[in-house]
Amino acid sequence: MSAKLLRMEILNDDCEPSVINVYDEYQNFLCVHYYKKQGIIHYLEQNNLGCYLKQNENQLLKILHSKREGSFYKGFKLEFVIIPNFYFIQNEDFNRYIVLDRRNGKLDISSKTISTERIHEVYTDGSYFNRNNKSGYACIIRYPEGEEKLVQKKLEQKGNNIAELSAVQDALESLNTFEKIRIYTDSRYVIKGLVQWIHYWKINQWKTVHNENVKHIDTWKNCEELTQDKYIEFKWVKGHSNHLENSICDMMAKEAAKNEPL
Numbered sequence: 001m002s003a004k005l006l007r008m009e010i011l012n013d014d015c016e017p018s019v020i021n022v023y024d025e026y027q028n029f030l031c032v033h034y035y036k037k038q039g040i041i042h043y044l045e046q047n048n049l050g051c052y053l054k055q056n057e058n059q060l061l062k063i064l065h066s067k068r069e070g071s072f073y074k075g076f077k078l079e080f081v082i083i084p085n086f087y088f089i090q091n092e093d094f095n096r097y098i099v100l101d102r103r104n105g106k107l108d109i110s111s112k113t114i115s116t117e118r119i120h121e122v123y124t125d126g127s128y129f130n131r132n133n134k135s136g137y138a139c140i141i142r143y144p145e146g147e148e149k150l151v152q153k154k155l156e157q158k159g160n161n162i163a164e165l166s167a168v169q170d171a172l173e174s175l176n177t178f179e180k181i182r183i184y185t186d187s188r189y190v191i192k193g194l195v196q197w198i199h200y201w202k203i204n205q206w207k208t209v210h211n212e213n214v215k216h217i218d219t220w221k222n223c224e225e226l227t228q229d230k231y232i233e234f235k236w237v238k239g240h241s242n243h244l245e246n247s248i249c250d251m252m253a254k255e256a257a258k259n260e261p262l
Helices: 048-055 057-065 091-095 160-174 188-203 217-226 244-257
Strands: 004-012 018-023 029-035 040-043 077-082 097-101 108-112 120-129 134-142 148-155 180-185 231-236
Touching: 029 048, 040 048, 040 057, 048 057, 057 077, 077 188, 097 188, 120 160, 120 244, 134 160, 134 244, 148 160, 148 244, 160 180, 160 188, 160 217, 160 244, 188 217, 188 231
Parallel strands: 120 180, 180 231
Antiparallel strands: 004 018, 004 077, 018 029, 029 040, 097 108, 097 231, 120 134, 134 148
């Protein structure tokens, strides 16, 4: 089954259950009852669209669970994406190597305990000082033969998340001709974004589940292109945990944000 771009309309959301209409691109229709407290969906029609949603119910529940004040209400309409058999990162995966394999046009997501040998390694970190509204990032690129490259840059865009993402973008651009890369980062935002979110955003015209434009859209789009045809392992590193390379990148990123490059 291929990915589907669907639409929903909230008909009633002031009591249990919420009543929601779902449509596909061919205007096939389905009405569901959503019981928020129990996290249960009841399908009121038995048709192909209902079967498709049942088979991928975990994704529909994630969308409904993400409801926040002011984003879902009676009359609210939303376009959303379902990608069949999509693997979502679990909390325990952050203690493992999270794998994004986009070689040969496929999209495989998994996790494993043993890292790949003979691979290009990247260590990244970003920094943002709210007091003076400055950002910077740094990365260490380590080639399989042992050679290293240090990158340290001041960033015009402001914020910690964009600093973390820009560090990874810079490293991916530097290693664009190589197939296998391992990225060490202390940003779960970056890992979830590159492994999970961008695939939904791309199909959904770079809109979030709240029907809002994706923040830092140009950087995300570039990273999406840079990860095509790549095998990438992500290793989450706890920040300020005395991890050598992460500590070096943290220091360099802070210096760059202060406009005092080493």
